[in-house]
Amino acid sequence: MDRPPPRLPVFLNLAAIRFPIGAIASIAHRVAGVLLFIALPIVALLLDASLRSEAGFAAVRDLLSSPFRVVTAALLSWALVHHVLAGVRHLLMDVGVGSELARARTSARLVLVAAPALALLLLVWGLT
Amino acid sequence: MKLSIYRYDPETGDPPRMQAYDVQPEAGDKKLLDLLMRLRVQDDSLSFRRSCREGVCGSDAMNINGRNGLACLTALDGLKEPIVLRPLPGFPVIRDLIVDMTQFFAHYHSIQPWLINDQPLPERERLQSPTERERLDGLYECILCACCSAFCPSYWWNPDKFIGPSGLLQAYRFIADSRDTATAERLDFLDDVYRLYRCRTIMNCTEVCPKGLSPSHAIERIRLALLRRSS
Amino acid sequence: MRLFDGQRAWVVQRISALLLLVLIVFGVLALPFASPLDFSGWRAFAGGVLGGPLIALLFGALCAHAWVGMRDIVLDYIQPRGLRLAVLSLIAVVLLGVLVRVLLSLATVGLAA
Numbered sequence: 001m002d003r004p005p006p007r008l009p010v011f012l013n014l015a016a017i018r019f020p021i022g023a024i025a026s027i028a029h030r031v032a033g034v035l036l037f038i039a040l041p042i043v044a045l046l047l048d049a050s051l052r053s054e055a056g057f058a059a060v061r062d063l064l065s066s067p068f069r070v071v072t073a074a075l076l077s078w079a080l081v082h083h084v085l086a087g088v089r090h091l092l093m094d095v096g097v098g099s100e101l102a103r104a105r106t107s108a109r110l111v112l113v114a115a116p117a118l119a120l121l122l123l124v125w126g127l128t
Numbered sequence: 129m130k131l132s133i134y135r136y137d138p139e140t141g142d143p144p145r146m147q148a149y150d151v152q153p154e155a156g157d158k159k160l161l162d163l164l165m166r167l168r169v170q171d172d173s174l175s176f177r178r179s180c181r182e183g184v185c186g187s188d189a190m191n192i193n194g195r196n197g198l199a200c201l202t203a204l205d206g207l208k209e210p211i212v213l214r215p216l217p218g219f220p221v222i223r224d225l226i227v228d229m230t231q232f233f234a235h236y237h238s239i240q241p242w243l244i245n246d247q248p249l250p251e252r253e254r255l256q257s258p259t260e261r262e263r264l265d266g267l268y269e270c271i272l273c274a275c276c277s278a279f280c281p282s283y284w285w286n287p288d289k290f291i292g293p294s295g296l297l298q299a300y301r302f303i304a305d306s307r308d309t310a311t312a313e314r315l316d317f318l319d320d321v322y323r324l325y326r327c328r329t330i331m332n333c334t335e336v337c338p339k340g341l342s343p344s345h346a347i348e349r350i351r352l353a354l355l356r357r358s359s
Numbered sequence: 360m361r362l363f364d365g366q367r368a369w370v371v372q373r374i375s376a377l378l379l380l381v382l383i384v385f386g387v388l389a390l391p392f393a394s395p396l397d398f399s400g401w402r403a404f405a406g407g408v409l410g411g412p413l414i415a416l417l418f419g420a421l422c423a424h425a426w427v428g429m430r431d432i433v434l435d436y437i438q439p440r441g442l443r444l445a446v447l448s449l450i451a452v453v454l455l456g457v458l459v460r461v462l463l464s465l466a467t468v469g470l471a472a
Contacts, residue, residue: 011134011215011216018195025330033428044460044461051464091377099329321364
């Protein structure tokens with residue numbers, strides 16, 4: 001493929017670009033995915049500990065024992081809920097449901113708002 | 129009206145800078161392009177492409193207040209001041225608002241944007257039913273202005289390998305054409321992690337298309353066609 | 360198999376997503392019926408004929424889904440070949456490690472049961 005002559009400047013200052021709502025939902029989907037990837041090995045280790053011994057099981061059950069852990073759990077709850085909701089949105093759009101621009105905008109906004117709300121619910125349920 | 133415009137002069141080699149302008153629109157100035165033409169009288173070093181001034185040639189695409197659009201179709205009414213004008217994002221800048229479209233057109237050529245038909249030529253034209261013709265609506269109208277591809281993050285990251293929304297819309301225009309017999313070859317070419325599958329359906333392309341087309345929808349149809357073929 | 364496949368990776372991502380969705384929905388629906396868990400109950404579930412395969416399936420789908428997603432991120436943002444290969448290898452090692460760890464844990468409780 002032809003390459004442009006070398007050393008021409010390129011404007012790509014992301015802060016100067018006005019991103020539509022779909023792009024924001026999408027980058028959040030990506031960030032959430034990375035967070036969940038980072039959490040995955042930890043979850044595997046927790047699963048192992050919970051099955052290994054009585055004490056391990058108790059430790060996993062009482063996981064949310066410090067403020068730091070609660071904040072981490074809140075973040076991961078958001079990541080999970082957002083990733084699932086945004087994922088469902090994409091699966092539907094794949095088969096043409098809501099892939100028209102106005103509807104896609106609405107569903108993107110919906111996902112962005114619903115995810116933190118549901119995550120909070122999830123966290124409260126986890127704390128009780 | 130106040131403007132802030134991206135300036136780059138390859139002859140001096142100085143890094144690009146933003147330059148402030150103030151220009152008075154006159155009666156009858158409705159579109160951003162009208163204002164730019166007035167500006168050129170004030171400063172004839174300012175460079176941008178324009179031709180038809182009515183959204184058909186696709187040459188005055190630029191980044192207007194953070195979103196890509198055609199200057200000739202962008203109404204002055206409702207534009208926030210200062211109007212910030214930059215060249216299309218992710219494209220090499222030749223001068224001021226003029227970008228190098230070489231790679232963009234190379235992608236367009238790569239999808240073989242012409243009818244391929246191995247059947248013997250009919251005595252008269254190849255006919256289409258009204259329904260077959262309707263399938264091309266929303267596809268053939270593309271003017272190759274590059275607003276969409278230059279607003280697509282996937283195209284920014286892999287401009288040499290991802291065909292981009294514009295090229296993929298054009299690809300689907302020929303896949304959908306009842307007179308074209310190369311559908312299988314076209315789909316084979318597109319079934320690639322870079323050429324087609326960099327798209328994440330964020331729909332930035334559809335958001336900015338000045339012709340109101342939906343490249344994201346065309347991409348969705350290509351993926352479904354590939355799925356149908358392999359199942 | 361090509362490492363950077365086009366359609367196949369996309370299909371794997373979608374199918375694993377659907378599988379995860381089903382598991383999550385059923386998991387949430389089953390919650391009200393799950394008896395308050397204690398250690399022995401949890402072990403019996405994870406070592407059982409239903410729980411063991413379900414948990415294995417869950418983590419299998421998670422790892423497949425994570426591989427395609429993380430691979431896409433690397434293909435977008437990391438262009439230098441060497442660095443790209445290194446990061447992709449690291450991701451593969453992490454995911455394989457997760458899979459092996461989970462299967463070993465399940466096998467241990469399965470054998471004990």
